[in-house]
Amino acid sequence: MQIHDLEKIFEEKIEREIKIESKDWMPDAYRKTNVRQISQHAHSEIVGMLPEGNWISRAPSLKRKVILIAKVQDEAGHGLYLYSAAETLGTSREQMIEDLLSGKAKYSSIFNYPTLTWADMGAVGWLVDGAAILNQVMLCRTSYGPYARAMVRICKEESFHQRQGFESLLVLSKGTPEQKAMCQDAINRWWWPSLMMFGPKDAESTNSDQSMKWKIKRKTNDELRQQFVNMAVEQVKLLGMTLPDPDLKFNEVTSQYDFGEIHWDEFWAVVKGNGPCNKQRLEARNKAHEEGKWVREAALAYAKKQQARISVKVA
């Protein structure tokens, strides 16, 4: 078949909402965009384990400790599903991890912020997982089949994380004056970085147009961000806390909440590696990888020996 015909079939599938599968013909750029996006997403799950892992040893009750460990473990699982989804496009997990460790691949900038108090565990669950969900719910309908299916599994767990995070803040919001202050402080610090999670404004987003055409994305950065603001404004009332934005106001015309200007210079600084924890996060991943090297080698060596023993027996 001519490339031209293949392209037509591909575009028809996109048009008719038929998922693209790994064995299907697809344009190179579609493959590349998906590999980039899915692997970035996988890296975000893995690096995202670090800021929350930071509080496991200090969780304030056994129940909270178990919830937190299970949550961080879920994120590891998400990373696994996503690496597998990306592998269907022909890039190995080893290669993707190498790109993460060398700093070549990106991950969500939100994880370059530090978790300073226990309340950050609640704020991260509520805001960060909350922002992630909006993106991920949309991705459940993304055009690449393996990615969409991975997202369906992940979304269920993410909404659980968000509810747990919110519930944990709710307890703080009803607690002692110190706990209330801790809760408000965490919201103040995580609010703006959470808004940045949706990426640059539509007018400045380079990848958005083509991704929308290919139905990899179905909502723009600004649409998702607005949806998030509308949701958070309502929920923060239940906490009796405030969002740190004096310009936040209901707009009668649009029926949405208008909000203040995001500090884009901070956003770009963190993307370029100058966030408070970029260095630590990459170092932690590299350290785990380096220290695990002998373990992986031993597992491989043992598997080979076993293989040899079996073939000797068979012969």
Next chain:
Amino acid sequence: MLTDSQKKNLLIDFVLFLADTNLILGQRNAEWCAHGPILEQDIAITNISLDLIGQSRNFYQYAAKLLNENAGASQLPHNDLTEDSLAYLRTEREFKNLLITELPKQDWAHTVLRQLLYSLYSQSLYNRLLNGHDVQLSAIAEKALKEVAYHIKWSSEWVIRLGDGTDESHERMLIALQALWPYTGEFFIAATYETSITDYNVIQQEWSEKLTPILIQATLEVPQNVFMQKGGKQGIHTEHMGFILADLQYLQRTYPGAEW
């Protein structure tokens, strides 16, 4: 002859020994979460950590119930103990965990070997509880034994893999075996509160019989004539213990009485 209340106090100490041991090992294993050598194994060791902390919670809840009953009977003010007050508001000298559980996690060799040594022991111990007179302990043990069976499977496979893997992994297993072996002796020395465990010599024999074939398959030798450390069961710990509790108890100590 012991009075009923003396018997009950011994039972409480025994239950706390079980609770503390599982909590501290769970706490140590959780240090791997987000730092494991392979993603799948990060998940596996974290699972084991969750199981151990889950077991510790069952034991703490039972201990709290017994203590609250005691307090109620003698009209002491403290009849509102919970799993958290026991885990978060007791001191180094009150914790009764086995010493092996508090040692730093070190490398993967130490971690998987410690898990194997301990799980083989707890399996025998839980089997005694399963068939013992205490209905509550029997129920906790029944559930825990299923988890322990998996912990043994997982850790023995890793011990074999590393022992019989590369030169480096073999060497690391030897170092881990030397480091951890001295802490296995106290498993089998009954503390005064272990009145329901009357056959520690049999338990020790079971433990050796389960462990030896695994070590042989791992091309490792059972250490001989090693001086054994003890004290954990009596609350005489290593220097690591204070740091573990400083971490574990930090928030409860900083904000007394707060709910989380």
